[in-house]
Amino acid sequence: MTDGRELPGDDRAVVVRHLVKRFGAKVAVADVNIDVPRGSFYGVVGPNGAGKSTTLKMCTCLLEPDHGDIWIDGHHVWSDPRAAKTRFGALPDDLPLFERLTGREFLEFVGVFRGLASDLVLDRSGELLEVLGLSDAGNVLVADYSTGMRKKIGLAAAILHAPRVLFLDEPFESVDPVSARSIQTVLERFCGAGGTVVWSSHVMDTVERLCDQVAIVHDGRVVAAGPIEQVRAGRRLEDVFIDAVGGLTDASSTLSWLNRSDAGEAADGA
Amino acid sequence: MRDGPAVLRAFARLKVRLLRNGFRRSAESPWALFGAIVSMVAAVVAVLGAVGFAVLGRRWLAPADRELVAILATSGLVLGWWFGPLVSGGVDETVDPMRLVLLPLGRRDLWLGQVVAGFIGPAPVVVASWIAAIVAVQARSLGSAVAAVPAALTALGVAMLGSRALAATLALMSRSRRGADVAALIAVVGAAAVFAAVQMARLVTRSTLDSAADVLAWTPPGAAGAAIVAAARREWGDAALRLGALWAFIAAAGAVWSRQLRRLMSTSDRSSGVVGAPGAGESALFGGWRRLLPRSPGGAAVAKELVYLRRSPGRRGSLLAGTVLGLAYVAVIVTQLELGVPAALAAPVATLFTLQYSSNQLGVDPAAFWIEVVVGPEPSARFAGRQVLAIAVVGLPMLVTAGLLVAVDGSLRSLVVVLAVIPPTTLAVAGAGSAVSRWFVTPVPDSGNPFANRQAMKGAGVLTALGATVYLAGVAAVIAPLEWGLWWASDGRWGWFAVIAAAAWIVDWLIWRIGTRIARAQIGAVELSVLSRLDQRVNV
Known part of the structure; x- marks a missing residue:
C-alpha cells in the first residue's frame, strides 16, 4: 500500500488501484482497479465468491487490503480512515446493530457520533423513517425488526450525515418488494442530488434498471467496466455477464431423473 | 466528527440508554425484561451487601481476617469481571467494536469511550461498591483510607482493562476455526476455574485460604487487594511495589486491547472451509467408520x-x-x-x-x-x-x-x-x-x-x-x-x-x-x- 497522498480534485468519487486481498492461499481480490464517476449509480456485479463484498469491505474500512490504494472523494481510505468515513456511508450485509435501541434512538446515536446538531438529527431521522416506511416502528427496539426493516434502518444510518458516496452490499437481498421499492426511492433521490452510489449485486435485472455504470467482477478481477450501455453493447446485461464469467453448464443431457415419470417411480421405489 | 469529551458523553448516554431499554418489553426477546429485572435485583442486593460489609466488617472481623477478605474478595471481583460475561453469556453492546466500525471515531476516542461505557452499569457499580467497602473496612484512619484510594482505583483498572483485553482477544481468535476452539477452551477453563473456586469455598480450611491469599497477592487479580491492605498499614514500599506492577499490567492489557481492537475492525472473519473430498463413488456423509x-x-x-x-x-x-x-x-x-x-x-x-x-x-x-x-x-x-x-x-x-x-x-x-x-x-x-x-x-x-x-x-x-x-x-x-x-x-x-x-x-x-x-x-x-x-x- 502506498502512502496516503491526496488525489487532485476530479470527477471521480471513488478510485481503486491495484487492490489485492488474500485469505490464506485463496486470492479473493486480485489487482482490482475501479473508477467511479461522481453522481453515478455504480453496480458491482459478479457471481458468488467473485470478490464483490470483499472489495466493498476494503473500500469502507472494514477489511484492510494486502496491497493497493483506495481514494474516496479524494481521501486515501487507509491512510486517513477517519476523514474517509465522513465522506461515505455504508450498508454492509451483516453489520451488527444496537439491538436494544429503538430505530429512532439508533439514528440519534449515529447522528451524535457523527457530530450533527441535535435538531438536524431529529429532522433528518423523522424524514428518513417516513420515507422508508418506518415511522410506526421508530419507537420499536431494533431487536424486534425484520430483515427488511434492519436493512432500512441501516440505510437511514448510512445516509444520515449526507455522505458523498454510499456503499451498499446486496441491499435488496432478503427484502420484500415494498421495502425494496422504498430503499430504491431513497437511493434514486440520493443519486439525483449528486451523491454517488456503489452497490454490489448478482441480480442483473435490478442492476440494469438502476445503474448507469457497472463493473463485472470474476475471480477477484474486473473483467468489464464502464457505462452500462457500453458494457452491454446492445445485449442484455445478463448475457454479457454470463459470457464474461462463463461456467454455464449444459444441463439438457443431465438430470434425466428429474423427468416426472422417472421421479415418481424412484419415489415409489424408495 | 466529534472529539474528546463530546464522544465520551455520547458513549455514556448510549450505555445508559441501552441499560434503560433493557427494561422495555420486546416481542422478539420477551425474556430480556425478566433478565434485566433479575440482574438489577441481584445488583441491588450485592450493593446492599457491600454497604453492610462496610458498616459491620470492622466489628465482625479480626484484623487478620479483614486482610484475608480484602485479598480474596478483590481477586474474586476482578476474576468475576474478567470471566463473568463469558460464563453468563452477557453482552455489552457498547464494547463490541464492530457496532462502531463505520463511525468516524479516532482510535483514542473509541478506546476511552469504551472505557467510560464499561464503567457504567450494575456490574461495575457492584464491583466499585465492594472495593469501596473493602477500603472502608481496612482503613484504620481517614488518612489510611485516602492512601488506599489509588489501590482501589487500580483494582478497577485491572478489572476493566483485563476484561477488555481478554474479550477482544477471544473475539479475534474466534474468527478462525482453530482459534475458535482455543477461544472456547480459554472461556470454558476460566468458567471452570471460577466454578471450582465456588465449590472449593465450602471445603477449604483457614490455612488453605491463607495460602491462596499469599499466592493471589502477587497476581493481578489479588495484588490490588494486597496493596489496599499495605496502604492501610502504611507500608508504603509494599503498596508502591504492587501498584507499580499493576500499572505495568494495566499498560500491557491496554496495549493488547488497543491492538486487538484495530485488528478486529480491519480484518475479516473469513476462514477456509475446505475439507478433504471423498474418493470417487464414496459417500461423503457416510465416510470412514460412519459407514456402519x-x-x-x-x-x-x-x-x-x-x-x-x-x-x-x-x-x-x-x-x-x-x-x-x-x-x-x-x-x-x-x-x-x-x-x-x-x-x-x-x-x-x-x-x-x-x-x-x-x-x-x-x-x-x-x-x-x-x-x-x-x-x-x-x-x-x-x-x-x-x-x-x-x-x-x-x-x-x-x-x-x-x-x-x-x-x-x-x-x-x-x-x-x-x-x-x-x-x-x-x-x-x-x-x-x-x-x-x-x-x-x-x-x-x-x-x-x-x-x-x-x-x-x-x-x-x-x-x-x-x-x-x-x-x-x-x-x-x-x-x-x-x-x-x-x-x-x-x-x-x-x-x-x-x-x-x-x-x-x-x-x-x-x-x-x-x-x-x-x-x-x-x-x-x-x-x-x-x-x-x-x-x-x-x-x-
Whole structure:
C-alpha cells in the first residue's frame, strides 16, 4: 500500500488501484482497479465468491487490503480512515446493530457520533423513517425488526450525515418488494442530488434498471467496466455477464431423473 | 466528527440508554425484561451487601481476617469481571467494536469511550461498591483510607482493562476455526476455574485460604487487594511495589486491547472451509467408520451430527464445556473428600452440569436444524441426531470420571458403580432434556467470542439458568437414590446390585422414552418458532 497522498480534485468519487486481498492461499481480490464517476449509480456485479463484498469491505474500512490504494472523494481510505468515513456511508450485509435501541434512538446515536446538531438529527431521522416506511416502528427496539426493516434502518444510518458516496452490499437481498421499492426511492433521490452510489449485486435485472455504470467482477478481477450501455453493447446485461464469467453448464443431457415419470417411480421405489 | 469529551458523553448516554431499554418489553426477546429485572435485583442486593460489609466488617472481623477478605474478595471481583460475561453469556453492546466500525471515531476516542461505557452499569457499580467497602473496612484512619484510594482505583483498572483485553482477544481468535476452539477452551477453563473456586469455598480450611491469599497477592487479580491492605498499614514500599506492577499490567492489557481492537475492525472473519473430498463413488456423509450407520433418515441425522462434532466449533465447544465443567466438579469432590459414597455420587452429579448444553438439542445449530425442518424426516430421525450431542456431552465426562475414580481409589468398586450408572443416566438426561428444550431455547455459543452470544440479548440465559436449576433437582432426585443403592449393593451384595442396576436402567430408559415422545409430539408445532428464536436472521 502506498502512502496516503491526496488525489487532485476530479470527477471521480471513488478510485481503486491495484487492490489485492488474500485469505490464506485463496486470492479473493486480485489487482482490482475501479473508477467511479461522481453522481453515478455504480453496480458491482459478479457471481458468488467473485470478490464483490470483499472489495466493498476494503473500500469502507472494514477489511484492510494486502496491497493497493483506495481514494474516496479524494481521501486515501487507509491512510486517513477517519476523514474517509465522513465522506461515505455504508450498508454492509451483516453489520451488527444496537439491538436494544429503538430505530429512532439508533439514528440519534449515529447522528451524535457523527457530530450533527441535535435538531438536524431529529429532522433528518423523522424524514428518513417516513420515507422508508418506518415511522410506526421508530419507537420499536431494533431487536424486534425484520430483515427488511434492519436493512432500512441501516440505510437511514448510512445516509444520515449526507455522505458523498454510499456503499451498499446486496441491499435488496432478503427484502420484500415494498421495502425494496422504498430503499430504491431513497437511493434514486440520493443519486439525483449528486451523491454517488456503489452497490454490489448478482441480480442483473435490478442492476440494469438502476445503474448507469457497472463493473463485472470474476475471480477477484474486473473483467468489464464502464457505462452500462457500453458494457452491454446492445445485449442484455445478463448475457454479457454470463459470457464474461462463463461456467454455464449444459444441463439438457443431465438430470434425466428429474423427468416426472422417472421421479415418481424412484419415489415409489424408495 | 466529534472529539474528546463530546464522544465520551455520547458513549455514556448510549450505555445508559441501552441499560434503560433493557427494561422495555420486546416481542422478539420477551425474556430480556425478566433478565434485566433479575440482574438489577441481584445488583441491588450485592450493593446492599457491600454497604453492610462496610458498616459491620470492622466489628465482625479480626484484623487478620479483614486482610484475608480484602485479598480474596478483590481477586474474586476482578476474576468475576474478567470471566463473568463469558460464563453468563452477557453482552455489552457498547464494547463490541464492530457496532462502531463505520463511525468516524479516532482510535483514542473509541478506546476511552469504551472505557467510560464499561464503567457504567450494575456490574461495575457492584464491583466499585465492594472495593469501596473493602477500603472502608481496612482503613484504620481517614488518612489510611485516602492512601488506599489509588489501590482501589487500580483494582478497577485491572478489572476493566483485563476484561477488555481478554474479550477482544477471544473475539479475534474466534474468527478462525482453530482459534475458535482455543477461544472456547480459554472461556470454558476460566468458567471452570471460577466454578471450582465456588465449590472449593465450602471445603477449604483457614490455612488453605491463607495460602491462596499469599499466592493471589502477587497476581493481578489479588495484588490490588494486597496493596489496599499495605496502604492501610502504611507500608508504603509494599503498596508502591504492587501498584507499580499493576500499572505495568494495566499498560500491557491496554496495549493488547488497543491492538486487538484495530485488528478486529480491519480484518475479516473469513476462514477456509475446505475439507478433504471423498474418493470417487464414496459417500461423503457416510465416510470412514460412519459407514456402519444405517442408510436411513435416522442414520443420516446421526452421521451429520458426528461430522458436526468434528468440524463445528459450537459442537466441540459444547463437548468441551460439558467435559471441563463436569470434571472440575468431580475433581473438587474427589480430591477434597474421603473416597466413598460421595465420590461415586459425583459422577452423575457432574453430568447435570452439562445441562445448559445437552438439554438444548433443538437449539444447537440453526442452519443444520433448518434443513431438517424443511426436509422433514420423521420426528424420531430428527431427534436421533440431536441426542447424539447430548449423549456425547453427558457420557464423556462420566467416562473420564470413572477413570479418575479408579486412579484415586485404587479399587474397581467405584468404577463398577459409575459404569453401571453412566448409560442409563445419559439416556435420562438426554430424554428429559429433549422434553424441556422447547422452553429453554438457548443458542449454544459458537466459540469464546464474547460479542457473538445472542442469547444474552434475549434474556434466555437467565431463564435457562432458572429452568436448569429445577431440572437438575428433578433429575438428581431420580438418579441419586439409585446410585446410593448401587453403592450400598456393590459392597458384596451383588444380587442386589444387579436388581438395582436393572431398576436404574428401566427408570432411566422410561425417562428417556417418555421425554423423547413428548418432544416428538411437540416438534411439528414448535420447530419454526424455536428456529426463529434461535436466529432472527431466519425469516419464518
